[in-house]
Structures are given as structure tokens and as C-alpha cells.
Amino acid sequence: MAKKLNLSERKIEKARKLAESVTSEIQKYIDLHTTVTVERASLRLLGADGADKNGVPVPNLIADSLKDKCGLGLSRYYLNALVKSAVSPQELNKKIAEGLDISKIDMGDPKAIEKKASELISALDKRINSNVEHRNRKLAQYKENEKKPWIYVIVATGNIYEDVKQAKAAALQGADIIAVIRTTAQSLLDYVPYGATTEGFGGTYATQENFRIMRKALDEVSETEKRYIRLVNYCSGLCMPEIAAMGALERLDMMLNDSMYGILFRDINMYRTFTDQFFSRMINASAEIIINTGEDNYLTTSDAVEKAHTVLASQFLNESFAKRAGMKEELMGLGHAFEMNPDIKNGFLLEFAQALMAREIFEKHPLKYMPPTKFMTGDIFKGYAMNTLFNFVSKATGQSIELLGMLTEAIHTPYLQDRALAIKNAMYVHNNMADFLNEIEFKKDGIIRKRAAQVLDETVDMLAAVKKTGLFKAIESGMFADVKRAPDAGKGLDGVFEKEDGYYNPVETYLKKRLGLTEKAEA
Helix, strand or coil: CCCCCCCCCCHHHHHHHHHHHHHHHHEEEEEEEEHHHHHHHHHHCCCCCCCCCCEEEHHHHHHHHHHHHHHHHHHHHHHHHHCCCCCCCCHHHHHHHHHCCHCCCCCHHHHHHHHHHHHHHHHHHHHHHHHHHHHHHHHHHHHHHCCCCCCEEECCCCCHHHHHCCCCCCCHHHCCEEEEECCCCCHHCCCCCCCCCCCCCCCCCCHHHHHHHHHHHHHHHHHHHHHEEEEECCCCCHHHHHHHHHHHEEEEEEEEHHHHHHHHHHHHHHHHHHHHHHHHHHHHCCCCEEEECHHHHHHHHHHCCCCHHHHHHHCCCCCCHHHHHCCCCCHCEEEECCCEEEEEEEEHHHHHHHHHHHHHHCCCCCCCCEECCCCCCHHHHHHHHHHHHHHHHHHHHHCCCCCCCCCCCCCCCCCHHHHHHHHHHHHHHHHHCCCHHHHCCCCCCCCHHHHHHHHHHHHHHHHHHHHCCCCHHHHHHCCCCCCCCCCCCCCCCCCCCEECHHHCCCCHHHHHHHHCHHHHHHH
């Protein structure tokens, strides 16, 4: 796409270098630490699964019995139990669910443990490769799915089986992406529920079985419609790496996976979040799952005009963190939103400038554009008009992923008819605006160019300030989203552990090797 804004490439490069400098300091901490969630995710990828009679997941049972060993890595204890018991992971999981405490099993031959690890890693690699190959094969087969932006809608009934009905209906109406909203506050649970669920609130529990059920349903529609329908869930919160692990195993296609969202909007400890996001992103990168970051949320707590630069600054940071986790730019769905007050003069031009600026700076990234929500009203006709302007900007600026707004946004979980109207609106606008950007130029000193340049300048200044204070202090002072969080506060700090001498995690080793991170570290 030809660039229209004449943004300073020198300033864009400066912003990237500042972001890299900021994240390099955080990465030093990440490399020296693990978390209870990283360890449970590693266990899941080695085969730990199931739950006891009280619904406590097997990975949690293992972690609870070995919590003081997290700094050494919990995988060795699970692998040791497999070797000593001479059973399959499924059989061992059943024994653990029935009360076996593997922390009490004497440690055996390290070579036998490594051999078992190699066997399970090989099976994991085969499963991930199979999922990636299946997705790529279907995307190649259904070439019309490459139209942009992809239409993204949500389902959120609380009942996975009802979600399936709504998801299939939306896909048949033209949706390209289905996101299953998580039940309220699941991000604050330090475990992942087991099995299919039917009683969520404002959404449906993210479980591996629910992932499997929805994946199967969308594959059925894909075959009927001859379009590959992508599946999304939420890889955030206290179980971020575990959700990523389940998504990789069940072939999810996208994950909400921001580096700072949990800190700012769920008050999860920043040491925990930064460490977890790195491991979760290595999993997502290995499974070629597109991540969606959460900068749109900044504009629900900050003014979208005055604080637009905080969105761009966060996008640069999210990009840098993702690169450190081995993620290709084509998998980085950086987030932004159409959230300005509809009553401001020339608001549409400012929104257009912001969206096109992001598109021109992050050329290869599958940008995710979010609809108006903050200023939505009970006047459904005005709401529909606002969403139409949002659809215009989304198509005209070449966004990749467009979460559709609903005419009854924020009143209730979208009805089927609300979703159908949203899809019709988007398809109408996308068709009529197909080549709009190719047909226009912007005035050299006009509102759109000047606004984009201003936001870039403010972003460079902000990143320079963040580099000076460090990201921990920047968050503590409220530089992002006007939300202040202290480094030693928030949920989950007790689940962070310094890696001890002899730390062992074959899953981490496998992921880094797969993504080429081992060679970079050695270089």
C-alpha cells in the first residue's frame, strides 16, 4: 500500500529503538525468572491434563505439591514420575487426580528423564506442526478468505453449546473470525477449569474442552462455506501461558495477548505478567497463532484525542516484546480503536489519521481495529451511524482485523439480529469503499497529515521518558491509560520465582530452539 502521510521514517526508527531499549531491561528480569503458570503450562504441553473430584486441575495439583521447587522447574518431577511409574501421561494424570503426590517419588536417572522429555517433546512438535499445516492448507484452499479486513464478531452466552449455535450463525452470515468472550473475571483465576461449561457470566469459561468443541464447529462451517473461519480466545490473566498452551494444542488461530493489559486493567502483578507474556508468546509464535494486543482499552480510561500517543507507544512496546519472543511481524495483531467523542469537530478526520498512521508504521502487522464503545448510546440509530463511520475508516485505511460494533453495544450481550445487522453493514461499506485509499491524496498541511505527525512526535517523547525512568516506574506513575500500578503490588506476585542453578524446562528449551532464540542468546 502506497504511503500517504509522509511520516518521518527517522522518527519511526527512533521510536522502535527506544522501545527496544525499554524492553531489553525487562527481558533481563524475564530471563532470570519463571512463574507457577509457566511451569503449569509446560506440564500441560508435556501431557498433564484432567482434574480431581473437586475440579482441581492436574497441573495445579502438581504445582501445589511442588511449589517450593518452581525455581528448579516442575517438568523434571512429572517426567520422573512417568519414568518411575512406567505409565503413559494419561495413566499418570489419573493417578494424580486420585491422590498420587509425585513430589514424594525419589528422583531417578537424569538420562532416563531426558529421554522421556525428548519423546514427549517430539509428540508435542508433531501436534503443533500438524495444526499449523492444517490451517495453512485450508487458507491456501480458500483464497477468498484473504479479503481484508476480516470481519470479527463475538459470542458470549456463557454456555459453550449455545455459543456454537451463535458462532455458526455468524459465520454463515459472513463473519471470518469468531471470538468466544471469557466469563467475567476468569483472568483472575489462578487455574483453568476443566471440561465443557454451561454457566458463565458475560461470557464462557476458557477451557481446553470448550476450545475443542468450538474448533470442531467452526471447521464444519468452513467446509460448508469454503472459507476458513478463525477462532479466538483470551490469552491473558493469571493463566496466560496455560491458555496459550491449550490454544496451540486445539488449533486456535488468534489470541488476545497483550504485554501490559493484565497489569493495567486487572491489577495483576507486573513481574508476573511480563514473565508470563514472554512464555505465552513463544507458544503462540510456535503455533503461528496471531496475537491481538489491547491498546484499545487505553482509550476507555484516557481521552482518545489527548492520549492517542500512548496507544502508539504501547504498540511499539508490544511489537518489541513480541519480537523478543520470536514472533514474526505477520503474527502481531497490534490493537487500536475508534473511540473519540463523536461530538468533537472533525473527529472523523482525527480517527482516520490515527488508523492510517498505525497502518503505515506497522506495514506487515495484522492490525486489529476496535469499534466505538465508550460513547455508545441507547439511541441505536446513532450507534449504527457511528459503527458505519468506523467501518468506513477500517476499510479505507487497510485494517486487517475488524471487530464489529453492535447497535446495542454495552447494553447486553449481542442478539443474533444485532450481529447480523453489524455484518451486513460492514460488508456493504467494505464493498463500496474497496479502492477508496488508492483514489485520494491528503493535503500537505492538512488536518490528517498534521495530526499523524503530531501523534508520532508525542510518542517519541513519551518513549524517551519511559526509557529514562524504566517501564516499571512509568507504569507506577500512570503513563499508560492513566492507571497507576506499583511493581510489588497486584495479584500473583507470590507465583513468581527466580530460576535456581540447574533449572530444567525442556518445553522452554524446545520453544526457544524452534523459534531460533537459542542461537540469538548465544550470539
